[in-house]
Amino acid sequence: MAVFKSGVSVSSDAFSKNRQDMLSLIADLRDLEARGPALSAKRNETFAKRGQxxxxxxxxxxxxxxxxxxxxxALANYLSEDINPATSVPGASIICGIGFVNGVRAMIWADDSGIRAGSLVEASLDVILSLQEIAKRQNLPLIHLVESAGANxxxxxxxxxxxxxxxxxxxxxxxxAGVPTLAVLHGPSTAGGAYMPGMSDYVIGVKENGxxxxxxxxxLHAATGEQADERQLGGTEMHASQSGLVxxxxxxxxxxxxxxRDVVGRFNWNxxxxxxxxxxxxxxxxxxEELAGVVPVDHRSPYDVxxxxxxxxxxxxxxxxxPRYGASLVCAQASIMGLGVGIIGNNGPIDPAGATKAAQFIQLCDQAGLPLVFLNNITGYMVGTEYEQAGMIKHGAKMIQAVTNARVPKIAMYIGASFGAGNYGMCGYAYDPDFLFSWPNAAIGVMGGEQAAKTMSTVARAGAMRKGADLDEGRLKAQEDAITAHFTSQESAFYGSGRCLDHGVIDPRDTRKVLGFALETVLEGRARQLYPNSFGVARM
Known part of the structure; x- marks a missing residue:
């Protein structure tokens, strides 16, 4: 046993401030999550008239x-289509997630037809491709509740x-591949959307509405001049009796x-x-509950991961x-919900020793078949003459090589900063983690806004010195403010999640539950026996 003895005082002023700051961000998260369902609910009267x-x-x-x-x-499309924080509605007209249907762990995808008839925007496509990729990788049956006006x-x-x-x-x-897909036609699915049921293995159609x-x-009338009855053209009754689609x-x-639920139960899946x-x-x-006060919202404030x-x-x-070698990078063996894992976290920038330690640890976990969990709070790899001469580039490359090529499941969380190449070494979104979630205090980017602004000012001063020109300090200050604002506006967890650069933002207090669920999902998916065929199931 190696039970950790906490050094945090839950009665301290620092803990109280951290908790207050974090709870404020969590309240902002809950407000954003509620916007989509609230807007959709405004169409409840219309749904009721249709018997829906x-x-x-x-x-x-x-x-x-x-x-x-x-x-x-849940935050997809936030500050993307509508850039006003007060009015932007997250969700991209899609409700999706992993849950249980008749005892089967499955990917759920529902068109939110209460918002613009479920029409798709750019972020909707990002969400759909992401959820499909997860379903493919984790061998999750896909259930699509269809009612969409198609592309906007x-x-x-x-x-x-x-x-x-x-x-x-x-x-x-x-x-x-042998992973079943099921579509439920609650409403219309036209044009390219018609291939959603067409490409699904099973289709259930609702009378009169589907x-x-x-x-x-x-x-059809615009293209050919034909006047057609909508139900005869594509109604579920016709598809169930004539076309064979339903x-x-x-x-x-x-x-x-x-x-x-009955159909899924008959998959014989488990x-x-x-x-x-x-x-x-x-x-x-x-x-x-203490996680809300353990971690400072300001990523520049140190704490022990x-x-x-x-x-x-x-x-x-x-x-x-x-623990004494490359001490700013923490590697630990543990278990979550009884499932063994290797965990990598940050207590500061990664130095050459930390990078080599991480590379070795990742390879050991890969050898043992242990899933990897990355807890990002990283401002990057160390820079400076000392670290360059010590081989920071080649040692950092070892870590990135190991992260990239590890065969075990990888789950990442942004629990603070994730800047620069540190994002890559800590299994950022581009490194295809099985799941990646953010805490609401997370900050993501190539570097912090102030650092970017100072970098550009240094470049400007060096350029002016070479030319023998005078610098307008007022103009330089304005440039610094503009660069800082530009970088800072894009680094928040809500902004990144709005662009589907993670799989969602979570309450830090739910971290154990989310990690446990994700671990069960990836391990179950990898152990599942499938019965693939050559071309997929064709509807006859």
């Missing part, structure tokens, strides 16, 4: 009661159309969701699944790997 259920309630009815649901990309033609861009084809490619790949057509009645015809939304290699475990000695580990890992028990 609100999209958020559809998801709730589909999921097993009382079981965990890990929502993904007013914001049409050719790259959206071209890249959008990957949505259908992914469905084909999942089917061929519709799928390559060209809706309006587009396998199961439901009376209403509630019946469709009940059918979906029959041959081996149990997870879980050991008996006890919760951390220290309360997860081991204090985070002590409130996340089983029994607050972890083995510190080479």
């Amino acid at each position: 259920i609100n999209p958020h309630d559809r998801v709730a009815r589909l999921l097993d009661p009382g079981m965990p649901f890990l929502q993904l990309h 033609l007013m914001g049409y861009k050719v790259e959206f159309f071209v890249n959008g084809g990957a949505m259908f490619r992914n469905l084909a790949q999942m089917s061929a 519709l799928a057509a390559l060209a809706g009645a309006a587009l 396998e199961y015809l439901a009376d209403d939304d509630a019946h469709a969701l009940s059918l979906a 029959t041959s699944q081996p149990p997870l290699p879980r050991q008996p475990f006890v919760p951390p000695v220290y309360d997860a 081991r204090e985070v580990l002590a409130r996340v890992v089983d029994g607050s028990d972890f083995e510190d790997f080479k």
